[in-house]
Structures are given as structure tokens and as C-alpha cells.
Amino acid sequence: xxxxxxxxxxxxxxxxxxxxKENEFLSSDSPCLKQQKELDAARIKAEESDRLxxxxxxxxxxxxxxPLNAIVGFSKLLMHAESVEEKSQYAEIIDRNSEMLLxxxxxxxxxxxxxxxxxxxxxxxxxxxxxxLQLEQQFLYKTQSNVKLTLDDVDTDMYASGDWNxxxxxISNLLSNxxxxxxxxxxxxxxxxxxxxxxxxVKDSGIGIAPEKAASIFRRFGKVNDFIQGTGLGLTLCRMxxxxxxxxxxxxxxxxxxxxxxxxxxRICS
Numbered sequence: 191x192x193x194x195x196x197x198x199x200x201x202x203x204x205x206x207x208x209x210x211k212e213n214e215f216l217s218s219d220s221p222c223l224k225q226q227k228e229l230d231a232a233r234i235k236a237e238e239s240d241r242l243x244x245x246x247x248x249x250x251x252x253x254x255x256x257p258l259n260a261i262v263g264f265s266k267l268l269m270h271a272e273s274v275e276e277k278s279q280y281a282e283i284i285d286r287n288s289e290m291l292l293x294x295x296x297x298x299x300x301x302x303x304x305x306x307x308x309x310x311x312x313x314x315x316x317x318x319x320x321x322x323l324q325l326e327q328q329f330l331y332k333t334q335s336n337v338k339l340t341l342d343d344v345d346t347d348m349y350a351s352g353d354w355n356x357x358x359x360x361i362s363n364l365l366s367n368x369x370x371x372x373x374x375x376x377x378x379x380x381x382x383x384x385x386x387x388x389x390x391x392v393k394d395s396g397i398g399i400a401p402e403k404a405a406s407i408f409r410r411f412g413k414v415n416d417f418i419q420g421t422g423l424g425l426t427l428c429r430m431x432x433x434x435x436x437x438x439x440x441x442x443x444x445x446x447x448x449x450x451x452x453x454x455x456x457r458i459c460s
Contacts, residue, residue: 260283265284315351336374337377398443407425
């Protein structure tokens, strides 16, 4: 095996040229060439895996440290707060960051379980209006003051096949993103019949998503804005959950004019 340590760029180029000449006699059907291609593919895959692992660790370090620092810092301030208003303000910040940290750990654990094939689903008929009414109440006070959240008119007797908790998890994630990226305007959500499926949607009048970002938004670490807190795992998790329950997820967005997220689940005929 040749030693390539301490070689200059010119020396390495000469070695590569020599190796290419030595391999010219190999035909495309040569076992040696096939083996080399397989090794190259394995090397590229290993390098990509290392890159994703490094990106994951770097991102997680930031996302965990930020809310944790807020919890520790404001807990100390809370002990010395004098007025009720000040205590309430600090307690709200602690509560918000605790929820953020809990959601982060839940996303990581669910994603790992999905990839390992160990996440359990309780698939059964779900009355969709019950889920939507629950989420409407939950998110009514999570949107910004000048944003109106609306549950559109829907069929109150429609059922879909899925896992109750996972459907809530998906819609909650989409509503949370809409609230995060909609400083003013409206957020609408609901569902409708589409042949043998139920099509859910969450629409907002927020900042929208650039085309280059939209192409990778459902991949791991896909983020609309790198400067806004978020792991880039939520939509990846949504995609995997939807697909596990027999549906698909997609989006339509225009930068500066808002986004529309859709996903489907099998419809149960009454």
C-alpha cells in the first residue's frame, strides 16, 4: 500500500494520473472495477453519515443549551424577584423554555424510535372534529396577539384511520410552525374529503418559504430560518409519522405571502 502522507499537491496529482493509466485496461465488467465502485459508494456514504452526525451534534448542543440556560438563569432571578408581576414574568419564561426542551427530547426520541422501527402505533377510527377542537383551544393563546387562528367549517362526522396521539403531534407541529413564522395576519386549519383520503391543511399568511428551502424542508435539519430557534427535526418527524399511517405530506409556499401545509390519511367511510 502506497504511503500518501506528506505528499505535495503536484505529487498527488502525478500519482492519481499514474493510477488512472494503470486502471485503463479494466473493462466496465471487471470485478475489480465493480469492487472499486462499491468501495467508493461506501466511502461517500460514510462521509455523508459523519457529516450528518456532526451537524446533528452541533445543532443539538445549541438547541439544548439555549432553553436550559434560560431555565437556570430565570430560576435564580425568580428567587430574588420582589413584585408579583416580575415573578409571573420569570415563571412564564421558565415554563415556555421547559416545554421547548421537553418537545426537543420527545422529537429526538420519536425520530430514533421511528428509524429503529420500534415506535408503536394504535391505529383506529378517529373522529377528526374532536382533535381539531382540542387543538383550537390549545393554540388560541399561543399565536401572537395580532394573529387570528381559525378552525374552518369542516364535516363534524368525518373519520380517518390513524393514531390519535400522532395525528395531534403532526397538526400541533404544523400549527406551532405557522405561529412561529406568522407575525401578523391569519392561520387557518381544517380538513376535507379527497376520494379515499382525508386531506388536512394548515395555512398561514406569514413569511413564506424560499424555493431552495422548500425543496429540503422535510429532510432532517431542514429549516426555514437558521436564526430562529428550532432543530429542523419537526417536519422530518411529521413526514415519517404520516407515511407510517399510510398518507403523504407536502407544501405550497410563496416567500412573503405565507405557506400551506397538507397531509393525508386514509378516510373511513361511514
